[in-house]
Amino acid sequence: MTATIELAPAPHDAGGKLTPPRTRHHLTTLVGVTVALGAVLAVLLAVFILPSLKSGPRDLPVGLAGSSQEADRFAEALSASAPGAYRVEELADQKALVEAVRERDVVGGFVVGSDGVHGVVASAGGAAIAQSVSATAQRIGTAMGVPVTTADVVALPTTDPSGIGIGGLAFPLVFGGIVPVVAFRTAFARSNTWKLAGLLTFSVVGGLVVAAVLRFGFGSIESAFLPVAGAMALGIAAMAFPLTGLQEAFGGKGFTIGAMSMMFLGNPFAGIATTAAWLPSGLGAFGQVLPPGATGTLVRSVAYFGGTGGLTAGLTLGAWVVVGLAVHAIGTRRTRKASPAALEPAAA
Template identity: 45%
Template sequence: MNTEVGANDRVKLVAVVIGLSAVIGVMLLAFVLPSVNSGAHELKLGIAGPAAATTQITSSLETNKPGAFVTEEFADADAVRDAIRHRDVVGGIVVDAAGPHVLIATAGGAPIAQTLTGVAGALSEASGTKVAVEDVVPLTADDPTGAGLTALALPLVFGGMMPAVVLVQLFPRSIGRRVVGAVGVAVVAGFALTAILQFGTHSLDGNYFLTSLALTMGISAISLPLLGLESLFGIKGFALGALTMMFVANPLSGMATTSAWLPAGWGSFGQLLPPGSAGAAVRSLAFFDGHGAGTSVLVLACWIGVGLALCLVAGMKKAPSPASEAEAALV
């Protein structure tokens, strides 16, 4: 008997070692692969100027950076600037009487802005004259690298996960109290995080109230589905949701770079998950006057709706029937 028990323990130990090692490896791949495979691919770039000049620029971009940009012609420099502010393009190249100059938006993603600055350098070498770079939508002066926005990713995900963990323990039988608690945490945390980033580190700009609401929706879109999954399926449901948020949604959120910089397809998929849509909404509201935030807000609203629906179904399943209440009263 003891021999069999010892053998079973050894098998369990080996399984745990191999299983956890595999999980750690998958965790590494989840964060590394999007970063390694990220880069410029089919970035929408506005161009304006004489036809001969724009044709030459388009041809040069395709030769030197094949597949990196998709160009769209505009009437003039102001039209390109408006397109950047409305998030229709990530930057632009304009040729006028003074020569070519490059328009960037560091608030739209530092790696993209750096790539376009490199394009300006290449144009300078080719033309023999300095090509000016204009930052149409810059990050804040106190946080020119966007470190605060980058750092928001983990607090956002944990801000949605932790309330679900705590509320399940505090209110094991009351789904209603869990939902109220999760929404309350999301509101307080959303406004607090925005205050830290906007008034503390000065990393964000724009309308404080609207940006706070976006973060509130982002936290709610994580915590409410996790509560619903736990209420319906127990710890297995919560674990599945938490792992998805942490190791799929978080690396694909594009919080630091925007989704356009992530591998083709994966960036778009990440925007359908709460961290990605919350990050995009915050970026749009904080720097672009809300342009481009509509789809992200709709995605967050859908996740919140799914979470509330799961909690409602779980509450209906756990609610005692009239017959069971009558039996309990007789006893």
């Protein structure tokens, strides 16, 4: 009895020539990786661009002061002119409105009376928001046929009237949180103590450097040098310590996932340039949970409002630091337990 073995025909290309299996595998890999990278690129474009496209006034808290009849008339015109843009809170008078703006209870407001419409804004709380409130006051006042004036009660410095300095903190913050983790891990590969000391030292120095550039380079802040430096130092630490903790506990993959999350989620959803209130509500709230967004809020609060409105952001950043140190401690303990086991001879 004779066994016969049939060989499968070798693959041919369209011209009848043999097509090596390895070439087909490479072509499949090339197509697959290209498609995957294209999908990632589309997602990144959406992540970075959609927040800006969808940003704008939505349910912004504004104050309204004036006589009952005039205030009601203005509120009706405001709802018709900008539906859904503002949430109106009635206040006693202009003094109460100005106080509410400075305490960050409202982002701005309107005083209506026989002499016209008076807008109250705080450009330091967000230039885009201030412009929106001012434009709304002008539009409604013109429609009502009354004079319109506007007062900026918490203004940005004249040397940086657009707030570009504070608005540009996102990238330096992410850089300051990611790169030192790699640098100090390389420099102190065998000493966790010195590595953590390096990150703490850089956080303080980085905060001072940023505050110095904002104060003396750009004129973006006129005072509160040390509070701004402290806020930036806390923000850098709130990024660096969780990342070094993830690296210690989960290796390079943990660090990579953490760093990418900070860069591709924390950065675009931070709202540092416009404040979180200008972003879509869900995205703005999410961004404030991550260190970049919380740092932007804290820096703006201490720089222009004497710290008002920055407590939650400060507590958020402190929590990130504590969690980062805890994860680092867990990772260090796991590594120490694993090292003696790796040195034990295998059982026969």
